[in-house]
Amino acid sequence: MNFKRIIFYIFFGSILLFIQLSSIFNRIMSIRNVMPDLILVSIILLFQIADDYEVLIYSFICGFLLDVFSGNLAGLNALTFSVISALLFKFKSLLYMKTLPFYLLLTLLSLFIKLFIYYIFGYIFKEIFTLYSATLLSYGIHILYTLVIVPFLYIIITIPPVINLLSKKMYEK
Amino acid sequence: MNQYFVKNKFSITFILFIVISISSMFFTTSSFILTPKIIFGAIAYPFIKAYNFIFENIINLFSSVSELKRLKDENIQLKNEVNKLKDFQFKAESLENENRELKKLLEFHQSSEYKNIPAQIIMKDPSNLYSTIILNKGSINGIKKGNPVYTILNGEKLLVGKVIETNYFYCKVMTIFDSRCLISVKETFTNYSGIAKGDSPDSQLLEVDYFPNEAEIFYEDVFVTAGYGGVFPPGLIVGKAIDIQKQNFSIYQKIKLKPILDLSKISYVLIIINFDEVNNINMNLKD
Incomplete structure (x- = not known):
């Protein structure tokens, strides 16, 4: 793996994690105390540009760091993001359209998969860990807010220097 | 073997990640000292502190002009x-x-004073599933699991929550909004007591259970910590009554409290680090 790419992943991932977790941005950005899922959006967008294997590692590390500094069940976000990366890899042949509406649809599907995994593991660990069912309104805001964020991250990720750095053709050369 | 790994590296790594994630979920509730969570936390903390410093200064610079x-x-x-x-x-x-x-x-006995450590809120749970916050003080500063946390707003002491997890450089606090946080509360006028718990994430209100039906409570009556059970010190403000429902066939009434504490408006809190010791001394004095 190219050194510049590693630096990019560390820098990009840590900035997104910081925005999502920090109390400073929570005060500025949150709507009814709900923040968008920036990491999930970044995984979906990066998957279309960067190497699959690198994105899998990126998603696991970001997910784990999110777990460390948020809720109680360490590994839940790491697992969720890894599963989403694996699903994107599995159905890669179907994901040929690289347009913004397509990314929005993909984000929506991924958010539902994420919530599904949350509930499954919340149920499995319910004796030692209580996962509270958030209200429909909170989830609704979370989903809509995440979808609103997609175009902004799309612009950042599709700027030529980033594409040049991450594109697989360049990497293969 | 090497070729097999290169060919299936995605699948092998994916399985490895799944195993790590699931075992980490089991580790979370076990008594291991060096869990993956603690190791990851210790590595990532300096980066978070640096980002916090940079962004806070940038935001402060813009806001100070206005x-x-x-x-x-x-x-x-x-x-x-x-x-x-x-x-x-x-x-x-x-x-x-x-x-x-x-x-x-x-010849009154002077009760011992609580020793406080100021701490800054550096992170907040983004998922809104729990009401936890992360403070920039950890076990290295003497913070222990169970330490009560409060803040002072307009001269009033408001209960924030209690420490549920400590790392070397930071600690995690379960706030009063969390439904796992049980607080013994009493009404300031009548002195009747009950158990308050959070209603998060459904709302930012608190519910008071086991509050006697005969107690006359009015709208906006203030509830403070009762100090029973040795979890929180007495006298910290928890909230004001906004919904009182007397039950016809029950000995308890249902009360909803609106906390005065607004986490989005506070940046600093105080952690009481010697609560257990002071509590024991005061108990001995009473005996």
Whole structure:
């Protein structure tokens, strides 16, 4: 793996994690105390540009760091993001359209998969860990807010220097 | 073998990640000292602290320009208040001396004081599933699991929550909004007590259970910590009653509290680090 790419992943991932977790941005950005899922959006967008294997590692590390500094069940976000990366890899042949509406649809599907995994593991660990069912309104805001964020991250990720750095053709050369 | 790994590296790594994630979920509730969570936390903390410093300064720089005019007006207002307070201080000092002398005469035991450590809120749970916050003080500063956390807003002491997890450099606090946080509360006028718990993430209100039906509670009556059970010190404000439902066929009434605490408005809190010791001393004195 190219050194510049590693630096990019560390820098990009840590900035997104910081925005999502920090109390400073929570005060500025949150709507009814709900923040968008920036990491999930970044995984979906990066998957279309960067190497699959690198994105899998990126998603696991970001997910784990999110777990460390948020809720109680360490590994839940790491697992969720890894599963989403694996699903994107599995159905890669179907994901040929690289347009913004397509990314929005993909984000929506991924958010539902994420919530599904949350509930499954919340149920499995319910004796030692209580996962509270958030209200429909909170989830609704979370989903809509995440979808609103997609175009902004799309612009950042599709700027030529980033594409040049991450594109697989360049990497293969 | 090497070729097999190269060919299936995605699948092998994916399986490895799944195993790590699931075992980490089991580790979370076990008694291992070095869990993956603690190791990851210790590695990532310096980065978070650096980002926090940079972004806070940038945001402060922009906001300070816009706040200059407001500060000027506030300064004049505060100067007037200082003059008034100086008068009060003079009166208070004489009353304090008088009080001390009277206490000596009555041979009252002076109860020990709590030792506080100020801490900054650096992170907040983004998922909104839990009401946890992360503070920049950890076990290295003497923070222990179970330490009560409070803040001072407009001269009033407000309960924030309690420490549920400590790392070397930071600690995690379960706030009063969390439904796992049970607080023994009492109403300030009647002194009747009950158990308050959070309603998060459904709402930002607290529910009071086991509150006797005969107690007459009115809208906006203040509830403070009762200090029973040795979890929180007494007298910290929890919230105001906004919904009172008397039950016809029950000995308890249902009360909903609106906390005065607003986590989005506070940046600093105080952690009581010697609560257990003081509590024990006070219990011994009572005995």
